[in-house]
Amino acid sequence: MIHSEHVLASKAKNYFSVEQLSVGYESRILLADVNFHLSKGSIGCLLGPSGCGKSTLLRAIAGFEQSLQGRIYLDDNWLNRPGRTVAAEHRNIGMVFQDYSLFPHLSALENVRFGLYGLSRPNAIAKARHWLGQVGLANKEKAMPHELSGGEQQRVALARALAPEPELVLLDEPFSSLDLEFREKLSREVRELFKASNTTALMVTHDQHEAFAMADYIGVINNNRLEQWDDAYHVYHQPVNQSVADFVGQGVFFERGNCR
Amino acid sequence: MMLSTRRRHRHLLSANCSRHWLAVLLVALCLSACGKGVSEADSPAKATAQEALHSEPSGSLIVYSSRNEQLIQPVFERYREITGVTIEYATDKAGVLIERLKAEGENTRADLLLTVDAGTLGFAASQGLFQRINSPVVNEVVPAHLRDTDDLWTGLSLRARTIVYSKERVDPAQLSTYAALGDPSWQGRLCLRTSKKVYNQSLVAMLISEFGEQETEQIVQSWVANLAIAPTSNDTQVMQAIINGQCDVGLVNTYYFGRMQVKQPDLPLALYWPNQGEAEGGVHINLSGIGLLKHSKNVAAAKALVDWLVSDEAQAIFAGVNQEYPISSSTTVDPTVVAWGGFKASEQPLSDAYKLQPTAVMLFDRVGYR
Amino acid sequence: MSIVSSYGTDDQGALAHIIRYVLPNSLLNSLALTAGVCLLAGAIGVTLAWLTVSCEFPLRRFFAWVLFLPLAVPGYVMAFAFVGLFEYGGSLHSMLRHYRADSGWLLNVYSYGAIVLVLSLVLYPYVYLLARNAFQTLGQRSIEVGQSLGLSVRQSFFKVALPMARPWIAGGILLVAMETLADFGTVAVFNYDTLTTAIYQAWFSLFSLSAALKIAGILLLLVVVVTVLERHSRRQRQYAEGRNAARNTKRLQLGFGAQTAALLFCSSIFMLAFVLPLGQLLYWALPNLSQELTVRFWSYVSGTVLLATLAMFVVVSMAVALAFIARQKKGLVVTSAVRLATLGYALPGTVLAIGIFVPIGYVDHWLQSKGLSSGLLQGSLLVMMMAYSVRFLAVAYTPLENNLLRVTPSIDLASQSLGVAGMAMLRRVHLPLLGPGIVTAMVLVFVDVMKELPITLMTRPFGFNTLAVRVFELTSEGMWERAALPALAIVVVGFLPVYLLIRSTEVSPSVRASK
Incomplete structure (x- = not known):
């Protein structure tokens, strides 16, 4: 029985849904269903x-x-269904890249302002300042990217992604190039920031410490599929199978998993 | 009186009526030609040009020219003054202009092609670019061997390629022919311009048709053996090298010598006319000339311009501006040129010069004349 | 190649002759000349770049910019100025003899060495430009890395800085090699036989187009080999680009001896490449000033500026478009097409000009047959710009490509995720990032078009003249003295863009430094 799109998308709990999604190439499917x-x-x-x-x-x-x-829904709208897709620039999804990808020709403030093209200039500047303040870089607004430390570049990238108030923020291994101590500090800060602004976020990592420090829900990916998706408590205490248990329980870095 | 002077002039440069050479001084010609009024000469040209224009759609003509701008601009400017016809021109190397005309084909806007070498005109004719000029004026004024046998082009001015020598170190009695420059007595005393210049190619093409390829190859080889310095990139450098004492004799076009003489009247150089003996062929002459393009859209106007270009007034400017010999024997010759004296010119028809040009170039490569 | 044969089949003799008598010598000469010029121009360019970027010595800033100026001197002008200076009876010989000094030691201007020197002096700025770029990005840091590993400054230069800068240097040398192979004007002044002169001989003296095309084929083969070599060294450029490598302005303090040597080297190159030739031109130009400095002269100047400006915009726009297509669609076909499109730089100008005229002739005929009068061929600007594009795309593309490498793919994605894509992304992200590269490309194209001759001669509208055309008209009649003023004017007009270029590379925004 196929659910109507509206029935599925209108459930308040399912603000953001991914259904039966497969990614990869025709010749080699990376993740299925x-x-x-x-x-x-x-x-x-x-x-x-x-x-x-x-x-x-x-x-x-x-x-x-x-x-x-497969299909992707965000806030009652489909982003992706067989044969049709919404272009990246129209999805209203913010992204923080692993290498931050700041625009090297723009200052910190200009980077944050970049996505605020819908606002008047003073409003955009005010809003960019606000977000730069939120990430603790109010005093660095004129700095060029190469003049910032790795952590500072990360914060600018975060502020840049949050400033246009996207419906969803994606983070790709956001702390991987920072050192361990700093990583935990920043992940706590980011979580507080997201909670304070009621931001919906999805992040990807291979470090379970980071995952448990940040997330409400955790999905464990192994063997080319999503093996478990649950809240952090259940993933830790009720792993669905041995591989999830081994990984989460022993706290082992999961560098080499089983994927083809 | 005018007619008779004309006839005498023609004898001098063309020597087309007999095998005997005439040593008539150009000074005399100059004096007789000077008496003529200018207005007399230009009125007929003016009339024909204007008539032609009325019947043609365009008030301007386009000339492709390998003769440099500064040498054609004055004469075209004068034409505009007297007829109101504007002449536009594109200057480039002859080979490129010919390729361009071939690419443009029947869509070309050009009416005439002007070059500075009979060989290139012959080649352009062989590529089917020209149509017959069919002008009674040209046929009357220009001696037959200075025109194409098929009437596809006509010469406009003449220059001789001759021997230049140091007045300080050379007794002209030692000089005789082009071939004699290969004599061992000139060992280390000869200067030549690069073989890549068409002027040298045409000169040697003349020698080939006179002596045959083998004998000419020996002549050129003996020249190369006598070279004092590596071939220069232009004629002026040949004369400069003689002035500097690097060598004593060389081969130049007369107008280069003329240009230098105008600047430095006390030049320690002089021209020598070789091959003046019985059966020695005469001085190598070449010409700048013009052909009427097959795809010209203004044939009548173009013909009117050609007719005017061989008139006395045009000739005085065209040849005078470059110390050349006018094609029309009735024209006043520049005093600088007159002072070089008269000579017997080669009578070889210039129409087929281009056919021997590749032979000459290959010969140069074989004997190592760069 | 679009040049099609329209001659008879009487080419066998010509071809056999060329293979036997012309080709061996001209091929050898071309190879020797290219090797010599690449070596000398490379050495001069790299040394000067290193000195002016990474070392401190008196007048450094002055030399940093005046050493670019020879970029504005056309090769044929440098050549005839050198002949005027050094030939027997030329200025220097006469001066020395006037003071009864021996002049026998002076450079023999008709030797291989002299031609290599002249071409190197006009072409080294390409290497200088790109090597400066490299040293500015990674200069001082690379020395520090070397020192931290226990190498001396000199060892660090040869073992760390030079290998890291190699891709840039190779890019500059490629341009030098292509220019040298295609050169006609300069070698003609020295009557030096190369493959290019052999093409001219086969075509215009032996009337054999097919032989000319075969020689052009050999020439192109050489260019492809050189290009592949350059590609090979460029592959390693990505690693050379250190992430977040902040630009370092700290320079090495040289000792007194080294300072003197640096000063001496910079001054002698500046003297040879600029002061002496310009002095000779001035010496010729002054007595002829009244003859040449007419209303027409100013029309040559304005014509030159107009043409170079127009070509600059057209060619650089095309290069930008090409760079983006190559960026969006990576793949062998696109990459090869880009390579092919930039090969025009190595073709002798006349060959290229005629090669462009022929297909346009066909189009024109075709339009005519459809009842349309296109007027394409009438020395129109369109044809001119097409020809310039084919010829100078490589010049514009090289600096753009260098800068585009700095724009990582995730920058595009970052822009898209913020709702900025397509033309807006081009305008707000790519063009600003390419900024310095675009300035460099524009200046190089401007200066090159200004110096260019065969295409300008063949495709210019009637009555439209440039300074280069004027120089040609006068020098082809051996009137070098009169040609000196327009030649001088080419150099002077070139000053402004070259100055802008220096400004843009000297005061570089952060773009250069970060990735």
Whole structure:
């Protein structure tokens, strides 16, 4: 029995839904039949080894990549269904890249302002200042990207993604190039920021510490599929199978998993 | 009186009536030609040009020219003054202009092609670019061997390629023919311009038709053996090298010598006319000339311009501006040129010069004349 | 190649002759000349770049910019100025003899060495430009890395800085090699036989187009080999671009001896490449000033500026478009097409000009047959711009490509995720990032078009003249003295864009430094 799109999308709990999504290439499917939901203002995290298609999944959600099949809904609207897709720039999804990808020719403030083209100049500047303040960089607004430290570039990238108030923020291994101590501090800060602004976010990581520090919901990806999607408590205490248990329970870095 | 002077002039440069050479001084010609009024000469040209214009759609003509702008602009400007016809021109190397005309085909806007070498005109004719000029004026004024045998082009001015020598170190009695420059007595005393210039190719083409390829190859080889310095890139440098004492003799076009003489009247150089003996063929002459393009859209106007170009007034400017010999024997010759004296010119028809040009070039490569 | 044969089949003799008597010598000469010029121009360019970017010595800033100026001197002008200076009876010989000094030691201006020197002096700015770019990005840091590993400054230069800068240097040398192979004007002044002169001989003296095309084929083959070599070294450029490599303005303090040497080297190159030739031109130009400085002269100047400006916009726009197509669609076909499109730089101008005229002739005939009068061929600007584009695309493309490499693909994605895509992304992200590259490309095209001769001669509208055309008209009649003023004017007109270029590379925004 096929649900009508409205029935599925209108459930308040399912602000953001991914249904039966497959990503990869025709010749090599990276992830098959992925299903999960996020409610408004919650933070999800996809956890799994590198090279298993997590980033590809994220890019498909962002619209940078075509999915092979399945549907994506965001706030009552479909983004993606067989044969049709909404262009990345029209999805209203913000993204923080692994390498931050700041515009090297623009200052910190100008980077944050970049996506605020709908506002008048003073309003846009005021709003960009606000978000730069939110990430603690009010004093760095004139700095050029190369003059900022790695952590500061990360914060600018975050502010840039949040400033246009997207319906969803995607984060691709956002803390991977920071050192361990700083990573935990920043992940706590980011979680507080998201909660304070009621931002819905989905992040991808291979570090379970990061996942548990940040997320309300965690999905474990292994063996080319999403093996479990649940809240953090249940993933930790009631793993659905041995591989999830091994990984989460022993707290082992999950660098080399089982994916073809 | 006018007619008789004309006839005498023609004898001098063309020597087309007999095998005997005439040593008539150009000074005399100059004096007789000077008496003529200018207004007499230009009124008929003016009339024909204007008539032609009335019957043609365009008030302007387009000339492709390998003769440089500064040497054609004054004469075209004068034409505009007297007829109101504007002449536009594109200057480039002859080979390129011919390729361009071939690419443009029947859509070309050009009416006439002007070059500075009979060989290139012959080649353009062989490529089917021209139509017959069919002008009684040209046929009357220009000696037959300075026109194409098929009437596809006509010469406009003449220059001789001759020997230049140092007045300080050379007794002209030592000089005789082009071939004699290969004599061992000139070892290390000869300067030549690069073989890539068409002027040298045409000169040697003349020698080939006179002596045959083998003998000419020996002549050129003996020249190369006598070279004092590597071939220069232009004629002026040949004369400069003689002035500097690097060599004593060389081969130049007369107008280069004329230009230098105008600037430095006390030039320590002089021209020598070689091959003046019985059966020695005469001085190598070449010409700048013009052909009427097959796809010209203004044939009548173009013909009117050609007719005017061989008139005395045009000739005085065209040849005078470059110290050349006018094609029409009735024209006043520049005093600088007159002072070089008269000579017997080669009578070889210039129409087929281009056919021997590749032979000459290959010969140069074989003997290592760069 | 679009040039099609329209001659008879009487080409066998010509071809056999060329293979036996012309080709061996001209091929050898071309190879020797290209090798010599690449080496000398490369050495001069790299040394000057290193000195002016990474070392501190008196007048450094002055030299940093005046050493660009020879970029505005056309090769044929440098050549005839050198002949005027150094030939027996030329200015320097006469001066020395006037003071009864020996002049036998002066450079023999008709030697291989002299031609290599002249071409190197006009072409080294390409290497200088790109090597400066490289050293500015990674200069000081690379030395520090070397020092931290226990190398001396000199060892660090040869073992770290130079290898890291190699892709840029190779890019500059490629341009030098292509210019040298295609050169006609300069070698003609010295009567030096190369493949290019052999093409001219076969075509215009032996009347054999097919032989000319075969030589052009060999020439192109050489260019392809050089290009592949350059590609090979460029592959490693990505690693050379250190992430977040902040631009370092700290320079090495040289000792007194080294300072003197640096000063001496910079001054002697500046003297040879600029002061001496310009002095000779001035010496010729002054007595002829009244003859040449007419109303027409100013029309040559304005014509030159107009043409170069127009060509600059057209060619650089095309190069930008090409760069983006190549960026969006990576793949062998596109990459090869881009390579092919930039090969025109290595073709002798006349060959290229005629090669463009022929297909346009066909189009014109075809339009005519459809009852349309296109007027395409009438020395129109359109044809001119097409020809310039084919010829100078490589010049515009090289600096753009260098800058485009700095724009990582995720920058595009970042822009898209913020709702900025398509033309808006081009305008707001790509063009600003390409800024310095675009300025460089525009200046190089402007200066090159200004110096260009065969295409300008063949395709200019009637009555439209440039300074280069004027120089040609006068020098082809051996009137070098009179040609000196327009030649000087080419150099002077070139000053402004070259100055702008220096400004843009000297005061570079952060773009250069970060990735």
